[in-house]
Amino acid sequence: MPVNARAPHFVRSFERGLAVIRAFDAEHPARTLSEVARACDLTRAAARRLLLTLADLGYVRSDGRLFRLTPRILELGYAYLSGLDLPRLAAPYLEQLVSLVGESAALCVLEGDEAVCVAQVPARRVMAAAVAVGARFPAHGTAVGRAMLNSLPEAAGAAEYVLLDGDPEDGVTTLAAPVRDRGGQVVAGVSLAVHSGRMSATTVRRELLPRLRAAAAAIEADLRITDPAPDASLGTATHR
The missing domain is CATH 3.30.450.40 (GAF domain)
Structure with missing residues (x-):
């Protein structure tokens, strides 16, 4: 299998969603749509869909221009820590x-x-x-x-x-x-x-x-x- 090839079960959209979450960190607690797209190597349209999906799920919030993670993101690590x-x-x-x-x-x-x-x-x-x-x-x-x-x-x-x-x-x-x-x-x-x-x-x-x-x-x-x-x-x- 080529180095960059993915297994048949691999879900690319899930990988991209996780990349969007990881785009926010201590140095970048808030990002614009363009910044998220650039950080994740996504088109603006793809980044927008992922951010809005995360917002619908309660993991991201937006003031219209800037996006931020919400405290609910901690739920993703709860199962591991517990x-x-x-x-x-x-x-x-x-x-x-x-x-x-x-x-x-x-x-x-x-x-x-x-x-x-x-x-x-x-x-x-x-x-x-x-x-x-x-x-x-x-x-x-x-x-x-x-x-x-x-x-x-x-x-x-x-x-x-x-x-x-x-x-x-x-x-x-x-x-x-x-x-x-x-x-x-x-x-x-x-x-x-x-x-x-x-x-x-x-x-x-x-x-x-x-x-x-x-x-x-x-x-x-x-x-x-x-x-x-x-x-x-x-x-x-x-x-x-």
Whole structure:
């Protein structure tokens, strides 16, 4: 089959419709008919038919000259996101966090009085501080456990983050932030582990906390467009 040939089942109009949707992005949130046609290599007539069809379906709106996507476009990604469990949903954000700060990151959930690691990405260096998936720790003794416990409804006050400075025994400083679902309930915690000799607690707070909180916020944003009542596969936090 030639390189540019399509299989018999291929629906060209569907491909063109998806191309029109992809023509809108952060740099081009609004486009004219001519701009859409040019970006998608379509005639103006074809682009107009596709845009009007998307408008009839509620995915595009127009003020007469400019076309924009509507929030309903999020429905197209809902089925994919709702099928993810929390560790897989969080994985790309953990990987991005590690690439930005160069320290090991982990995602933990509460099971009773324990913090359980359900996903982790180690730093790419020798002697990186990291925990294994499946590892369990007394929640009160860990930064990520405290971040989750302090965010439970019965806690005195929600903590935006918890920092535990390294002690002489393990020499690891940990920084953690809670992750909340659409209803504002804590479902997990994200943490960073840093060897104390490499970075002081003050530096950890100043340089790593904004990145950590951004990662937690990104995970929460994905959770907001998934099932508003996560089941056990999402690692919903429970406490005895």
